[in-house]
Structures are given as structure tokens and as C-alpha cells.
Amino acid sequence: MGKILFNDVRKTDNYTKNISMLFSDYELFRNKHFSELCKLHLNKHYKESSLFLTHSATGALEMIALLLDIKPGDEIIMPSFTYVSTANAFVSLGATPVFVDINQETLNIDDTLIELAITPKTKAVVAMHYAGLSNNLNVIKSICIKNNLYLIEDAAMAYGNKDDLKPLGTIGDFGVISFDITKHISAIQGGLLIINNKTFAHRASNIYHIGTNREDFNSKKTAHYEWVDLGLKFQMNELSAATLYDDLLNEEKIISHRKTLSEIYYNLLSHLEEQGKLKLINKPFLKDNIHEFFLILNTTEERDALAQYLLQCNIEAYFHYLPLHGSPMGKKYKFVGSGLCTKVSECLIRLPLHNNLTLSDIHSVCKSVDHYFINNA
Secondary structure, eight states: OOOBOSOOOOOOSSHHHHHHHHHHOHHHHHTTHHHHHHHHHHHHHSTTSEEEEESOHHHHHHHHHHHTTOOTTOEEEEESSSOHHHHHHHHTTTOEEEEEOBOTTTSSBOTTTHHHHOOTTEEEEEEEOGGGOOOOHHHHHHHHHHTTOEEEEEOTTOTTOEETTEETTSSSSEEEEEOOTTSSSOOSSOEEEEEOSGGGHHHHHHHHBTTBOHHHHHTTSSSOOOBOSOOOBOBOOHHHHHHHHHHHHTHHHHHHHHHHHHHHHHHHHHHHHHTTSEEOOOGGGGGGOOSOEEEEESSHHHHHHHHHHHHHTTBOOBOOOOOGGGSTTGGGSOEESOSHHHHHHHHEEEEOOOTTOOHHHHHHHHHHHHHHHHHTO
């Protein structure tokens, strides 16, 4: 058996054709041909939002930080169990992150702790949808409205998932999606900024266009093309957009396939949960589990031993985030909670889940997991 990779790149149907088309006519690059096609497709999902294709979800978060005029002393509440970009986008402008623990159900921010973290300096709350599973957004949004705070959805892993029939990323003031190589819909490298608070839409366009009024100039709303605001190079490049467009056209097939794989994992491993060997995702969330499939072992030693055993079986499986509040950089900031995120981080392992994975691969992985526990009974 060949190695079962933790992640892999989907062999796109039309990428070579798309790239050949781009290089056949410079005007296609100039007019951002595939970026515009991607936006037309995405507009069907995010009908009431302003959309900006970015070079990464990190870039989308950095745009939000600029839009909010983040300054030294501002505080941003976020889960400790998240990727470093969630913090860096705001810390880079002088803000102070306030880390909050997670809840056991979804591994998302514990909304019962958010108000304990609010101070007069708090400006926004970041709700990161771990593994693409929705936060309790009704509660978090109510807290933000009550305290006059902005709500930012870090939906990096959540493309295709919804809450109350609304796409994740469209419920807060802002949302971000990742189209990174590790994501189920991929541009190899890319992201999406979703603006739901219309008061920010026009300025977002200026920041997106490197601080210029390009959009107003192109639509003849102004006579001069000039520098009007802060800005950086946030745009997605056209080669990435060509890749993304092919995935977007196949998104239903991709998401359906990953849901099937996730359900098979669950069904083949649920007996181990019944035996108390590990914890799986809660079954009600299984229908939205398209980004990753994780197990939570009882101890760090068991997690590490299982990862090593799977590697010996030619199967890649990895841990995930180390909570930010425990990192060398994060220790200087406030943490609210009991430390559940640390316990989860120390015991969590992610199994292979990608678009090239086959049903046979899933059975091989599960058989190896079974053998590990049989051998270590």
C-alpha cells in the first residue's frame, strides 16, 4: 500500500486549459478574468455581502484590522485554540488579543466566557469556526450588539457550511474564508473577505486596491486615479483564481465526497468511542464535517503513540493547534478559562481527509486505528 497522505491537491479538471487561456491573451490578466468568474460564482452564495478575493485568509483578516482602524491598546477577543493569523492580523497594528477558552461540544470559543473578557478597550470578538463547525452565533452576536462590539467570523475552514440557513461568514460584520492548499475548496493559496456591514464596503475597496480609488475611477465617479487611503497588495493572483474557479465549479461533488468520507470514518470508529478509547465529533455535527476528521484520545501519550503507529503503517496523521495563550508570544496576554483548550490540544489527532482520498483508504486507516487499540489493550 502506498502512503496515505494527510492532505493532497485535487487534480483539477481544467487547470491546464485555464492557464493556457490566460497566457494566450494579456488582457485576461489585466481584466482579472478568473477572479471575476470566481466572484460571480461566490455572489450566488453571499448575495447580500461585498466580496474581495484575497491572497489568503490572513490577508482578509489584515484588511479587517485596517478597516476597524485598530490602534495600540484596542482589545480583540478571540479563542486561544486558533491559528496564529487570527491574532497576528490585529497584534501587528498594536492591538491586544484577549484569549478565551473553548467549549467541549464544538471546540469553538466558549460563549459563556466572552462577557468576562470584555473591557472598555474591547473593540471586536472573533468567532473562529473550528473544523468548519458553527459557533453559537445568535448568542455571540447578541453579546456584540449589547456591548457595541464588532463580530468577525473566522470561517477559514467553513466554506459550504451554514448556520440557520445562512452561509457562515455572512452573520457577523465581517467574515473570512480560506482557499489555502489545506482547504477543501482551494486556490492553492487564497482567501475571501466578506463584508456584511455595508458602512465598510467602500473603504474596503480602496484598501483592497492598494489604497487607491481605482473602483471609483473605473466607474467614472472621480476624474483622477489617486492614493486615498492606507492599503496593501491583498488581491488574489490570477493563477490562483484559475485554480479556485475549477474547484468552485466542482464544489458540490467535492463537498459531497468529503461528507461521505467523514460519515464512513464515524461509522467505522464509533465502536471505539463506545468502548471509551477516544472521543469523536458529536454526531449532530457530522453533516457539516467536511474540513477535517479528528479524534480526541484520553492522554497525550496515547495520541502520540497512535500517530507514530499510523506512520509505521504508511499513514500520515497530525495534531493541530497549540493554544496561543501558552505560546512564547501569547503568554504576555490575558487568558479567560480553565484551560480546556490545552487539554484538547494535547490529545487531538487529525486523520487524512482530502479530495483524492478513496473509500479503500478510509477503511485502511480505520483498520490501522483498530489494530493499534487491539495491540495496546
